[in-house]
Amino acid sequence: MRQKLVVGNWKLHGGLVENQGLLNRLKQELHDLDGVETAVCLPYVYLYQAQALLQDSPIAWGAQNVSQFTEGAFTSCISAKMVAEFGCTYTIIGHSERRALKLESNQVATKRLLNALHAGLTPIFCVGETQDERDGDMAELIVRNQMLNVVYGLDDEAFALAKKFKMVIAYEPVWAIGTGEHASPDQAQRMHAFIRMMIAERDREFSEQIRIVYGGSVTTKNAHSLLSMPDIDGGLLGRAALVPEDFVDICRTASRCYQQKAGLQEPSPALPVFEA
Numbered sequence: 456m457r458q459k460l461v462v463g464n465w466k467l468h469g470g471l472v473e474n475q476g477l478l479n480r481l482k483q484e485l486h487d488l489d490g491v492e493t494a495v496c497l498p499y500v501y502l503y504q505a506q507a508l509l510q511d512s513p514i515a516w517g518a519q520n521v522s523q524f525t526e527g528a529f530t531s532c533i534s535a536k537m538v539a540e541f542g543c544t545y546t547i548i549g550h551s552e553r554r555a556l557k558l559e560s561n562q563v564a565t566k567r568l569l570n571a572l573h574a575g576l577t578p579i580f581c582v583g584e585t586q587d588e589r590d591g592d593m594a595e596l597i598v599r600n601q602m603l604n605v606v607y608g609l610d611d612e613a614f615a616l617a618k619k620f621k622m623v624i625a626y627e628p629v630w631a632i633g634t635g636e637h638a639s640p641d642q643a644q645r646m647h648a649f650i651r652m653m654i655a656e657r658d659r660e661f662s663e664q665i666r667i668v669y670g671g672s673v674t675t676k677n678a679h680s681l682l683s684m685p686d687i688d689g690g691l692l693g694r695a696a697l698v699p700e701d702f703v704d705i706c707r708t709a710s711r712c713y714q715q716k717a718g719l720q721e722p723s724p725a726l727p728v729f730e731a
């Protein structure tokens with residue numbers, strides 16, 4: 456059975472002192488969680504701090520991107536190999552905030568993905584549609600296009616690496632990111648099942664193993680209803696990742712959802728979803 460995965464994307468937040476408090480707090484709280492893996496993706500300059508503070512904990516850490524280049528005259532770029540030297544397990548690839556800044560096309564995101572895999576990192580490959588695209592009934596088409604390079608663009612060697620390093624897909628509808636408006640569990644489940652079906656077109660076995668996490672205004676209030684859906688294997692959290700109580704609470708919820716699915720715990724009564 457797939458373990459849940461809860462990843463905090465710190466985006467452009469942090470500072471040496473605040474990080475220390477937050478990471479130490481997570482370390483104290485996040486251990487012995489059944490069926491859930493946890494991670495934080497920090498700005499590059501804090502990776503060494505995460506490595507120093509988290510190396511003896513079950514919390515993994517990662518970057519928020521890696522360069523499409525491996526080496527050369529590319530001022531300010533950070534390669535996947537460099538990131539891996541700081542003990543990272545993960546790197547986010549193709550986050551919509553990068554795509555929106557026109558900094559990466561699907562092709563560039565795929566190059567970054569390949570570099571991450573060759574450096575032994577687990578990519579968290581982000582896909583998702585904008586509000587206009589959803590309104591235009593194009594959500595699946597957009598996500599399908601974003602997924603095409605991953606499903607069909609990787610040669611056999613790269614696809615084997617994706618399996619080996621347990622590539623993760625994050626479905627993040629752009630309209631739900633940082634807005635307080637999350638996808639409904641049904642909406643998210645439909646898209647996650649669609650993504651899994653696409654992966655099955657290439658490799659049925661891997662489609663059952665790959666984790667597809669949801670991102671976009673996940674909170675302590677909506678986490679249970681989202682993470683208990685059959686194809687939602689965890690969350691990629693933005694704002695909630697910066698509040699230690701919330702991050703810990705959502706990780707515990709993920710563990711409960713895992714246990715309920717495994718039949719180790721009675722399902723909780725359905726909780727109402729309070730909107731912000």
Ligand SMILES: O=C[C@H](O)COP(=O)(O)O
Nearest residue numbers: 464632633671672693694
């Ligand atoms: O990577 C995380 C997502 O962009 C979600 O951010 P959010 O939880 O603040 O909506």
